[in-house]
Amino acid sequence: MLSYQHLYHAGNLADVQKHALLCVMLDYMTRKEKPLTYIESHAGRGLYRLDAEESLRTGEAEKGIGALADAFPADHxxxxxxxxxxxxxxQTAYPGSPLLAALSLRDTDPLHLCELHPQEHRILTEVLSPWGAHIHKKDGFQMALALTPPTPRRGMLLIDPPYEVKSDYEVIPTHMANIARKWNVGVLALWYPLLASAAHIGMLAALSERFPDALRHEVRFPVAKAGHRMIGSGMFIVNAPYGTADEARRIDRIFHST
Incomplete structure (x- = not known):
């Protein structure tokens, strides 16, 4: 059983990058009247408490959203x-990507979320049930492949695995290629960590070969704690909506100003 729980890291600098881009993409996509489908392969619990013992233990939220929230204008x-x-x-609540998506979408937009961890799945169900989300307890990659192409066909898939399984770096390019083959109009957004070990480099090379026109955005930051391996955060986005590159540059300015 996988043990990763995002509560220790919710609201950290990686979340700020990922969630700012996600919200901007969904904001643009929902401006059109046409409905869309949102799919998330590794959803987590959807809502976090930044005053929880787990969050306070790492202090990552304080250095992340705690330091950068005011850098985003009120209308962002x-x-x-x-x-x-x-x-x-x-005031100590922080939304995960499923809740950010639910708040961004409309009644006509189906929401599919996958989470295998029993506790996270239970809380996710409690938090997202008011939005009528379809919550799946199965492998996220298998779910995404089975659901695509979705109805409505227009939409987005967020892939945000914990990378506990080392083979993820090897298999993700194939998973994304298979999904894109079935769903060539879908926005496919992959989050990945930048690691001191450079374990992500081979995955990105394979992705870039398959998707040469994708948007790749990375931010770097100090390790959260001595001995930690993550030195930054990245997003690889296929079929990025208009304005996403501009938002990536805005995020660069925010991170560089801190």
Whole structure:
């Protein structure tokens, strides 16, 4: 059984990059009246408490959203969602990507979420059930392949695995290629860690060969704790919506100003 729980890391610098890009992409996509499908392969629990013991133990949220929230203007989609969540659940609440998506989507937009960890799956179900989300307890890559092409065909897949299984770096390019073959119009967004060991390099080379026109955005930051391997965060986006590259440059300025 996989043991990763994002509560220790929620709201960290990697989340800020990933979630800011996600909110901007969904904001653009929902401006059109046409419905869309949102799929997430590794959803987590959807809602986190930054005053929880696990979060306070690492201090990553304080260095992440705690330091950077005010760098986003009040009308920014990410800031708007943060304010919504804090208004409903309190100032120490932080939304995971499933909740950010649910708040961004419309009633006509199906929401499919996958989570294998029993505790995370239970909490995810409790948090997202008011939005009528389809919550799956199965392998996220298998679910994504089975669901694509979805109805509506327009939409996005977020792939955000914990990379506990080392083979993920080897198999993800093939998974994404198989999904893209079935769903060539879908926005495929992959989050990945930048590692001191450079374990991500081969995966990115394979992805870039398969998707030469994809948007790749990376930010670097100090390790959260001595001995940690993650030195940054990346997003690899196939069929990136208009304006995503501009948002990536804005995020660069925010990270460089801290």
């Amino acid at each position: 989609p990410y800031r708007h969602r943060l304010d919504e969540v804090r208004s409903q659940w309190g």
